[in-house]
Amino acid sequence: MCEANVYMTRPNVEGETLIMEAVDKILPEGPDSWRLTSIFGEQKIVSGHIKSMRLVEHRIIFEDDRRENQDY
Numbered sequence: 001m002c003e004a005n006v007y008m009t010r011p012n013v014e015g016e017t018l019i020m021e022a023v024d025k026i027l028p029e030g031p032d033s034w035r036l037t038s039i040f041g042e043q044k045i046v047s048g049h050i051k052s053m054r055l056v057e058h059r060i061i062f063e064d065d066r067r068e069n070q071d072y
Contacts, residue, residue: 003024004023005060006046007061008048009051011063019046020036022039024039026060033045034048048065048066049063050062050063
């Protein structure tokens with residue numbers, strides 16, 4: 001399987017938050033905005049930039065550049 005789990009980090013906040021499992025597609029949705037689609041058809045739009053991709057580990061990590069009081 002080639003899908004990956006997607007996580008989000010925030011500057012000055014420790015740790016990662018799981019955003020979606022089994023992501024099959026990541027498409028640009030706008031400036032610093034991405035549409036994630038899982039193998040189950042679930043979709044979610046996230047804001048931020050790709051911080052790292054570890055495809056052998058099936059992990060994609062985004063970093064959210066927005067202020068801490070905003071949601072994903």
